[in-house]
Amino acid sequence: MFASPVGAKGRVYLPGREGVTLVIKHGATFEVLAKNKLDEGFDASPALVDHEIILRGYEHLYSISEQR
Numbered sequence: 001m002f003a004s005p006v007g008a009k010g011r012v013y014l015p016g017r018e019g020v021t022l023v024i025k026h027g028a029t030f031e032v033l034a035k036n037k038l039d040e041g042f043d044a045s046p047a048l049v050d051h052e053i054i055l056r057g058y059e060h061l062y063s064i065s066e067q068r
Contacts (some may be wrong), residue, residue, distance in 0.1 A: 002013045002042075002043045003015075003016075003042050003043055003044055004045040005045075005048065006040065006045060006046050006047075006048055007026055008051050010025060010026045011023055011024070011026060011033060012024045012025075012026050013044055013046050013047070013048075013053060015041065015042035015044075015063070016041065017041040017042065017043065017054060018024050018041055018051040019037055019038045019039060019040055019041045019042070019057075020034045020035060020036065020037050021035075021037075021038070021055070022034075022035055023035070023036070023045075035063075038055070038057065038062065040057040040058045040059055040060065041057065041058055042055055042056065042057055042058075043052070044056040049054065051065050051066055052065040053065070
């Protein structure tokens with residue numbers, strides 16, 4: 001892992017150099033909530049803005065948000 005983890009609303013986001021972002025529950029017990037894969041890796045830490053996560057990959061900028 002190269003990027004720093006970020007957290008919000010009881011979740012911690014851990015992006016990896018292989019393109020997988022692991023989402024874990026914040027707390028005393030380790031619990032994986034999701035494992036998401038994109039087509040490129042990440043060295044930069046994600047940015048959390050309102051209800052959106054922004055990821056800077058090696059070639060692209062990703063904006064992921066929950067549909068409302």
